[in-house]
Amino acid sequence: MTTPQHKIGSGFGARSTADDVLSGIDLSGSTAIVTGGYSGLGLETTRALAGAGARVVVPARRRAAAQEAVEGIDGVETDDLDLSDLESVRGFAERFLASGRKVDLVINNAGVMACPETRVGPGWEAQFATNHLGHYALINHLWPAIARGGARVVAVSSGAHGITGVRWDDVQFEHGYDRWQAYGQAKAANVLFAVRLDALGRDAGVRAFAVHPGSILTPLQRHLAKAEMVDAGWIDENGNPTDPTFKTPGQGAATQVWAATSPRLAGMGGVYCEDCDIAEPAGDGSEGGVHAHATDPEQAARLWALSADLTGVDVFAAAT
Numbered sequence: 001m002t003t004p005q006h007k008i009g010s011g012f013g014a015r016s017t018a019d020d021v022l023s024g025i026d027l028s029g030s031t032a033i034v035t036g037g038y039s040g041l042g043l044e045t046t047r048a049l050a051g052a053g054a055r056v057v058v059p060a061r062r063r064a065a066a067q068e069a070v071e072g073i074d075g076v077e078t079d080d081l082d083l084s085d086l087e088s089v090r091g092f093a094e095r096f097l098a099s100g101r102k103v104d105l106v107i108n109n110a111g112v113m114a115c116p117e118t119r120v121g122p123g124w125e126a127q128f129a130t131n132h133l134g135h136y137a138l139i140n141h142l143w144p145a146i147a148r149g150g151a152r153v154v155a156v157s158s159g160a161h162g163i164t165g166v167r168w169d170d171v172q173f174e175h176g177y178d179r180w181q182a183y184g185q186a187k188a189a190n191v192l193f194a195v196r197l198d199a200l201g202r203d204a205g206v207r208a209f210a211v212h213p214g215s216i217l218t219p220l221q222r223h224l225a226k227a228e229m230v231d232a233g234w235i236d237e238n239g240n241p242t243d244p245t246f247k248t249p250g251q252g253a254a255t256q257v258w259a260a261t262s263p264r265l266a267g268m269g270g271v272y273c274e275d276c277d278i279a280e281p282a283g284d285g286s287e288g289g290v291h292a293h294a295t296d297p298e299q300a301a302r303l304w305a306l307s308a309d310l311t312g313v314d315v316f317a318a319a320t
Helices: 040-051 063-070 086-098 126-141 143-149 179-204 219-223 226-231 254-261 297-311
Strands: 031-034 055-060 076-080 105-108 152-156 207-212 271-274
Touching: 031 040, 040 055, 040 063, 040 105, 040 254, 055 063, 063 076, 076 086, 086 126, 086 143, 105 126, 105 254, 126 143, 126 179, 126 297, 143 179, 152 179, 152 254, 179 207, 179 271, 179 297, 207 254, 254 271
Parallel strands: 031 055, 031 105, 055 076, 105 152, 152 207, 207 271
Antiparallel strands: none
16 A cells, blocks of 8 residues: 655654644634643643744643633633533533634544443543544534635544554443553554545645654653553653653653644644654654554545444535
8 A cells, every 4th residue: 555654855854843743834814723732742842833923722621720720821722622521512612603713724632541340421432532532523513614725633642542453343442441452442543533534624725644742751650650661661750851852741752743843744634743854654663653554544444434433423424
């Protein structure tokens, strides 16, 4: 299978920051939505986009905490959004659409990682529901504003997408829960979502990308015990980073900001990016890359159909 999954020589790399990739880019007059844009990589993303002139909307499950975190950043507003609750997703989208604004950038940044077994909605596994289904429903509900803006949509995935593809025989982990398998499935779903959204949305001028931000110490690790991270070689007993490949939050935010704004990606989409460039396919002997199960268009279409069935929303149903 041919793939556009090859580096384009962006001029940036693993140590580039969100501010670096936005140098010379003026986002004045544009509107960005950054889920989870008040913590960790999301907050760095919000700061960088607002600093380049964008109006940034930060929908958050903990709105008071979000408001406190973005206080003092010009051009940022908050709203309520719980991605694990489809009515909350619908409510946020309806409020945004009622404002009459278009959307130029969406970064699906919010997520949970390796949490204890948790059920949400009608019994869905929480990582798949929050990281994938909530964002799937959000984009579908916001589609009129996204299409009007010819937006770029960025799904924040992870190198953990290589752990497993979608477990079609037990997506909700009803027969034995493994927190890392569940995280890997959710992150693979993020990539497949971008592949399918790009295929469906490109005629409307909407392009989608998936990104791996790299390894960064953020509140995303809140479900991991300190001893587990020490054993993994991520931190020392005092909580200080020990892995030299780990990035700062500003470096971690760079790839999603680059994918959302780079002129070099004009006319492109449906690809997985890392270190501020398009990634190579995994398995070529180099570190990183994207696994074939996450970019397979047939699996992407199958996941979209499953997501539509589970959430009851598919803005493209009439067209397809």
